[in-house]
Amino acid sequence: xxxxxxxxxxxxxxxxxxxxxxxxxxxxxxxxxxxxxxxxxxxxxxxxxxxxxxxxxxxxxxxxxxxxxxxxxxxxxxxxxxxxxxxxxxxxxxxxxxxxxxxxxxxxxxxxxxxx
Amino acid sequence: xxxxxxxxxxxxxxxxxxxxxxxxxxxxxxxxxxxxxxxxxxxxxxxxxxxxxxxxxxxxxxxxxxxxxxxxxxxxxxxxxxxxxxxxxxxxxxxxxxxxxxxxxxxxxxxxx
Numbered sequence: 569x570x571x572x573x574x575x576x577x578x579x580x581x582x583x584x585x586x587x588x589x590x591x592x593x594x595x596x597x598x599x600x601x602x603x604x605x606x607x608x609x610x611x612x613x614x615x616x617x618x619x620x621x622x623x624x625x626x627x628x629x630x631x632x633x634x635x636x637x638x639x640x641x642x643x644x645x646x647x648x649x650x651x652x653x654x655x656x657x658x659x660x661x662x663x664x665x666x667x668x669x670x671x672x673x674x675x676x677x678x679x680x681x682x683x684x
Numbered sequence: 685x686x687x688x689x690x691x692x693x694x695x696x697x698x699x700x701x702x703x704x705x706x707x708x709x710x711x712x713x714x715x716x717x718x719x720x721x722x723x724x725x726x727x728x729x730x731x732x733x734x735x736x737x738x739x740x741x742x743x744x745x746x747x748x749x750x751x752x753x754x755x756x757x758x759x760x761x762x763x764x765x766x767x768x769x770x771x772x773x774x775x776x777x778x779x780x781x782x783x784x785x786x787x788x789x790x791x792x793x794x795x796x797x
Contacts, residue, residue: 598783599783603787609789610788616783624784660729672731673719677728678727
């Protein structure tokens with residue numbers, strides 16, 4: 569059982585380059601999330617998707633776009649990377665109804681992104 | 685808007701002792717859920733304990749328990765009989781309607797042998 573799979577694990581970009589972080593879950597979860605983790609700031613929500621076909625902004629959406637391709641996949645795109653986007657990115661998902669509201673998040677292993 | 689605050693960036697505790705990590709939050713919703721997650725150096729996020737806001741009884745999971753004060757919007761985590769494996773970052777999280785989940789900035793806990 570793979571759980572939540574993120575690719576790639578590491579990435580180095582130059583300023584202005586674009587890239588897409590991929591996330592897939594095999595637990596039939598409705599909700600999926602993208603967070604970034606920076607020292608001293610915890611995990612900050614970038615975007616989330618409460619169900620297939622819907623996406624909502626989180627706390628720090630600027631500079632990012634997302635696509636909920638289907639129930640399994642939720643991708644995060646950086647159109648023009650900036651050094652301020654250097655971070656560790658986590659994808660997560662949560663259990664399906666009727667447990668969704670009180671169920672915990674299941675996390676991927678993270679992607680370490682460096683923008684030079 | 686929802687917020688989660690953890691006022692202790694770093695804490696340390698002697699092995700076998702008890703430590704309490706603080707968390708306060710703000711939300712205008714009446715139904716919500718609170719969680720504590722642990723992140724060891726491996727970077728993996730691990731659920732420690734959860735609490736439903738409508739339940740007055742504090743949640744307990746083995747050596748981990750919470751003190752949930754709804755009126756004060758406080759949700760502290762108590763770790764009893766601390767072990768070396770408890771050394772990690774600890775994050776408090778708030779889950780509100782539409783499945784939005786917000787985290788606090790974290791507390792770095794070191795267990796000293």
